[in-house]
Amino acid sequence: MRADSMSGTSLLYNLRFRAILYQVLAVGSIVLLGLYLFSNVSQKLAEQNIATGFDYLSREAGFVISQTMIDYKPTDTYARAILAGIVNTVWVSAWSVVLASILGLVVGIARLSSNPLLSLLAFLYVEALRNVPLLLYLFLWYALIVTGLPAVREAWEVLPHVFVSNSGLTVPSLIWTRAHTVIFAALVLGGVLAVAVHRRMTAERIRTGKARTTWPWVAFALLIPPVLAFLILQPEFTVSLPEKGRFRLTGGSQLTPEFTALLVGLALSASAGIAEIVRSGILSVRKGQWEASRALGLRDGLTMRLVVLPQALRVIIPPLTSSYLSLFKNSSLAIAIGYPDLVMVSNTTMNQTGQAIEGIAIFMLVYLGLSIAISLFMNWYNSRVALKER
Amino acid sequence: MTQSRSLTRWLAMGLIAGVAAVSAAPASAQATLDTVKKRGKILCGVSPVSPGFSYADDKGTRRGFDVDVCRAMSAAIFADPDKVEFVPLNTNVRFQAVQSGEVDVLSRQNTWSFSRDASLGLDFGPVVFYDGQGLMVPTKLNVKSASELADAAICLLPGTTTLQNLEDYFRPKNIKYEAVVFENSDEWRNAFFSGRCDAITSDRSDLASVRAIANNPSEYVVLPETISKEPLAPTVRQNDPNWRDILSWTVYTLIAAEEKGITQANVDEHLKSKDPEIQRMLGVNGDLGQMLGLDNKWGYNVIKSVGNYSELFERNLGPETRLGLSRGPNELWTKGGLLYSPPFR
Known part of the structure; x- marks a missing residue:
């Protein structure tokens, strides 16, 4: 190794050093830009005497939402109202996807x-x-x-x-009462059992080569938990x-x-x-x-x-x-x-509290988070159906 | 090699610029009056379409009560009511537009309320219109009072505290109702006219304009209850007391002029008035205008350009117009109303 290869100028010609330098510079500029925007916004808001922070989420919302999938009353908090909006968004999207x-x-x-x-x-x-x-x-x-x-x-x-x-x-x-929820859960359990029984018997058939009627066993597995739950709880209809x-x-x-x-x-x-x-x-x-x-x-x-x-x-x-x-x-x-989806509830919240930046940040985060969840699920499913290369 | 070196240089420059931007102090707030004078016009935020308050006529000129308030300010500053650029704003962005300096004044049927005053960095001028939230129903439902609306579906627009007022009114009475909120005012009106909702709720002045749009206005009736106080007041940024004073005293000039019987038509005769207060208002005597940083004749210019409060009301909202509103609480204090101007001295 020659002596001048250690000097400052030649370090700049080192490919590995350069690659790292570029990345540090790129990330550094983005972080600085983000910091600048954030500090600028906080300073302006403080200068203009505009309230900031997420304290409002625990205050009473005081408005009705006409259709909700979770329990919500106007005396609940803004956080609960926004949650009701999120659930409404997910509910309508899920049915639409199906x-x-x-x-x-x-x-x-x-x-x-x-x-x-x-x-x-x-x-x-x-x-x-x-x-x-x-x-x-x-x-x-x-x-x-x-x-x-x-x-x-x-x-x-x-x-x-x-x-x-x-x-x-x-x-x-x-x-709907709690007893109905339990019976419904028992039905779901029965479904899981039935699938397990069916798989087991299919595997058995393949192993032994003997065909047996599977459906009575599957039906039995499906119905036993809900029927038991029903007999025990005796719900009123x-x-x-x-x-x-x-x-x-x-x-x-x-x-x-x-x-x-x-x-x-x-x-x-x-x-x-x-x-x-x-x-x-x-x-x-x-x-x-x-x-x-x-x-x-x-x-x-x-x-x-x-x-x-x-x-x-x-x-x-x-x-x-x-x-x-x-x-x-x-x-x-x-x-x-x-x-009344998430956007509508957020809009009402922003109008009542005047805290638009926080409101928009919440609903952007929620959309981002749920979208990423959908992507991850679909990617997982994609990798399951992808061609298995052996 | 040369290419990568120039890339490095660019990145370094970007980084330095970033640091410089972070450390640079934000420009200090300039006095709004100076900015406005330099610009040569006021930027005034108004409703896009609100019959009576702010709308474009068939020639595209903006007219209405809120519009006239801004024109009065323009007359006070420039001795010309037309040095205003109107910026139509939605309810969702109106306050941000004032906060960020996109408009100098917001004259847009805004309700003055505690939390808006205390937490939004805004200051409110005097109340220009005392409104209140009401409910309107089809006549055929034969409803006489809001307390009969148990289990009814009520349509409303977001962007205001309408929904909260409804809850504040019905909750103590233990009345359940279904609220359907629309972003778009056409959908909102259609939902009501087609019977999706049994009632709609909004400010009474707004209900009057919805009723005016209906095919047959007599099929709809506004219920007697006023379920909230909605003092509508023009709005400015909190950091400029002088600008707020200009707004306030322009509005007070309109009210005081009505009290003193000064109109657009007779203001020139009043220049010869013996009344010392009129002399000060119109700039014949004293230096009230200079105290605000304006021409001493500002009061004269306001009345000469747009008239007094009563003229604004009758021209835009009164019985002769499509809205057909009566003065109600928007009457001078001397006639049992709420309009009261502090003295000009």
Whole structure:
């Protein structure tokens, strides 16, 4: 090693040193910029006598949220109100994802049908839904429900005690108690047991080669826990029937027009995109797979289910993740048609407290966190269905 | 090699700039009046569309009660009511717009309340309109009072304390209701007109304008209860007392002029008035204007340009207009109302 290689100038020519230097500089500038913005904001807020901090979260919210999935009263705190908003966002997004996936799968397969009428209809469905902004569709569905259906005082009684009006669908409901929750949990447990029993017996069959009837055992495993729970707890079944009050229908459960319009709007729009993703996935499976499967004597339905779709999933999952993410974020359009999601609750909170920066920070963090959770889950699922290279 | 070296240099420069930016002190707040005079116009935040208060007429000129308050300020400063640029603002951004200096004054049907005054870095001028939240229902429901609204669905707009007021009013009475909140005022009105909601709630002045838009206004009735106090007052930043004084005394000039019977039409005759207070108001005597940093004739300019309070009210909100509001509490204190100007001396 020559003497001058240790001097300052040649250190600059050292590739490794440079690589580290660049990274330190890049990270340093970003951190400094962040610090600058933060200190600037805090200083300005203090100068303008604007309250800061998250203390307001523990104060009483004092406003109603018309539909919540968790218990919420106006006497609860802002934190609880925001939580109710988050749950509402997740609730409507989750149902939309389920609905959009089913519709998208069906339409995507229909699009490839050899029946020209069916494939044309699927084509029209996709093009009509994906080429118009979602917000306009939300207004359309909401307007159809609110102006198309009769006012609540002239509600249609489509079945006994089932009412349809522009205030939504109202059905009789069970008055839910703790005993019902326990029985429901027992049913879920039964489901898990049934799956375990079925797997066990299938493995047994493969090992011994003897076929045995499995369904009575599976049904037994499924039903035992809930039946036991029912016999022990002896719950009461009180039904709340909707009745016409002076203004509204009281009692029963209600599917509000705001929720319905948002659910339909989100699910339909996303399903058009998903249909195209499904189509591309199916087309990515080579023709030889179909032919080979038919040669083995599998019918078309079984070929699709057992041979083509599992391979198509590898192409479908990554873009599907993006679809789910945009559906989730699009649910923030709820505010346009009056569904109390996270954005609406945050807006009300910001208007009452005047602390906009904190409010926006909370809802950005929540969207970021939930989006990352969705991505992580989908990536995990993707790695499960990915081609196992041995 | 040369390329990487220049990259290093750029990064180093960026870093130095960053450090410099962090250590640099923020520019000190300049007096709003000086800024406004230098700019040659006032930036005034108003509602995008609110019949009677702020709207664009068929020629695109902004008109309305809130608009006239800003024009009065412009007359006080520039002796010309039209040196104003109107900035339409949504409820969600209105206070931030004042705080950040995007507008000099907010004249936008803002309610003056404790927490806004104490925690938002804002100062409020005098109340220009005493409003209150009311409820409107279709006549055919045959509702006579707000206390009959148990289990009703009530539609409202966010962005104000409307939702909180509703809860404050109904909770002590143990009345349950369904509240449906809309971001968009068209959706809000349609939901009410189509019967999705049994009632809507907003400031009474706002309900009057919704009723004016309805196909058949007589099908709707505003209930007698006023469920909240909504003193509407123009708003400025808290860090400039002089600017706030200019706002306050411009509004007081409008009120005092009505009290003294000075109108846009007869203000020139009043220049010869023997009343010492009128002489001081109009700048014939004394130096009230200079104390605010304005021309001594500022009071004269205000009344000559926009008229007195009564003229503003009748032109924009009164019985002759589409809103058809009566003066109610917005009457002079001498006539049993709440409008009262401190003395000009």
